Amino acid sequence: MAQDQSIVFDRRQAGVNQLGGVFVNGRPLPEYVRRRIVELALLGVRPCDISRRLLVSHGCVSKILTRFYETGSIRPGSIGGSKTKVSIINLANARIN
DNA sequence: CACGTTACGGTTGAG
DNA sequence: GACTCAACCGTAACG
Numbered sequence: 001m002a003q004d005q006s007i008v009f010d011r012r013q014a015g016v017n018q019l020g021g022v023f024v025n026g027r028p029l030p031e032y033v034r035r036r037i038v039e040l041a042l043l044g045v046r047p048c049d050i051s052r053r054l055l056v057s058h059g060c061v062s063k064i065l066t067r068f069y070e071t072g073s074i075r076p077g078s079i080g081g082s083k084t085k086v087s088i089i090n091l092a093n094a095r096i097n
Numbered sequence: 098c099a100c101g102t103t104a105c106g107g108t109t110g111a112g
Numbered sequence: 113g114a115c116t117c118a119a120c121c122g123t124a125a126c127g
Contacts, residue, residue: 024107024108025107026108046099047101048098058100058101059101062101079108079109079110080109080110081112083111
């Protein structure tokens with residue numbers, strides 16, 4: 001909320017992975033990065049090339065791609081929140097849409 | 098070398 | 113206002 005969804009990376013746990021990309025543990029990638037992963041994949045780029053191009057681990061690329069094929073959306077799942085059934089169903093529904 | 102899944106540590110967010 | 117709890121996050125490692 002307070003932080004913008006783009007550019008402004010968290011300075012708290014910000015670190016560099018083996019690929020040289022900046023990431024934040026426990027925090028999802030920026031929307032534009034996720035979007036790029038899906039777009040490149042659809043263009044026919046190999047997951048391994050995408051991971052190197054976007055500087056994200058291949059495991060993450062594979063995971064995001066799998067989620068995209070399953071849900072049809074690049075957005076992450078519903079993190080946090082209590083296990084209130086109603087909330088889960090509500091969020092899950094919003095996620096798919 | 099390319100790919101999927103698991104294991105790990107960490108953050109999130111409603112109640 | 114602060115704590116709890118389960119789910120999801122992405123990287124690193126394994127096969």
